[in-house]
Amino acid sequence: MKKFTLQEALCLAFCACFIVITRAVFRLHLNIPGHAMFFTMFFLILGRGCVPRLGAATLVGLLAGLLCTLLGMGKGGPLILLKFLLPALIVDLAGLFHNGLAGSYVACAIVGALGAASRFLTIIVVEWIIGMEWDLILQHAVISSACGVVFGVLGSLMAPPIVRKLTAHGLIASHPA
């Protein structure tokens, strides 16, 4: 994290801020399971697009998780950190392999699906600790996360046009597509 300039780090902090705001706004109006993944994936990829460095999405995820914990948002109490950190790690990991991730629709859709599916992992970890059987854990994870994956893909597909426009206006560094 130290390698980010203060300006870059603050920009990422604001992306985390936006995740919290959209979460707060939409929990009051929409009651669709998994819809929070839409904005989570969007801002994680946008954060990575604005600051194309390793760890950018992770910092957004960490800060969003901490903010949500402090503001008492989301199901699962302090374990909400995992819900942001895992997709963020996936975005950063994908960024390692594809430098222009945030500007590419295909890459964003794949990362969005994988990132949203990482919610599987949180469910799997909790239920495995409790001692549930594998096939039941997997069935439950699929039922609970299917909507999240759809929203995650849709949210991540919204990022490339924004990143491209910001790049075109010279507001953020250009990315190879």
Added chain:
Amino acid sequence: MKKWERAEKGGFQGNAFQYCAGNSPIHRLGAGWKIILAVAFSASAIAAREPWMLVGLLAINLAYYLSAHLGVMNLWRDIRFFLIQMAIILVLYLIKYGFAEGLWPGLRTGCQILLLFLPGTVLLRTTQGTQMMRSLKRIMPERLSFLLFTSLRFVPFFARETREIAMAQRLRGAPVGIRYAWNPVYWRDQFQCLMIPLMVRALKTARSAALSAEARGFEEPRRP
């Protein structure tokens, strides 16, 4: 009793897991102690396998929750999601093992998941953000805590900015608003209208906030 008086007395009770003002012994307990208690109760939920253990633990958790004077309505708001999860798990067990063999393991697992998360909700319900921040400050690196508190400080600012941008775009005839949020056809337009000005604002604010912090000597190497 008037609405505002009720709100004053009970704190903000609209959403699940949100802080509720109060003066109960749990509210007065330090954040560190509450974290230790939450971890201990959650660990006990993982270890509990026998019915008497689960019933005992459920009673302890309920007593812990209600001794914070949070009330039954807040309890319902906090656990309703877990009750749905419990029902899904129970149905999966019943499908796989049948009624006789699947009922107990299904109920046990659902109960364990509820008991794993319930102590965390008491922590969130009874601990103010500032109190938690003080505890976090002791263990977090200086830069991360600066970023966290700055972003926390900017939450209302950006919420206001978003509203203003949305209003300006609506005046220009853009399909922005909750009415349009339901229809995926408008999502792309909404994003273009809201996110680009918002990100421009965020980039500008980040630049000025960074300059301001650096001018105040933030992260300057200390002289011996």
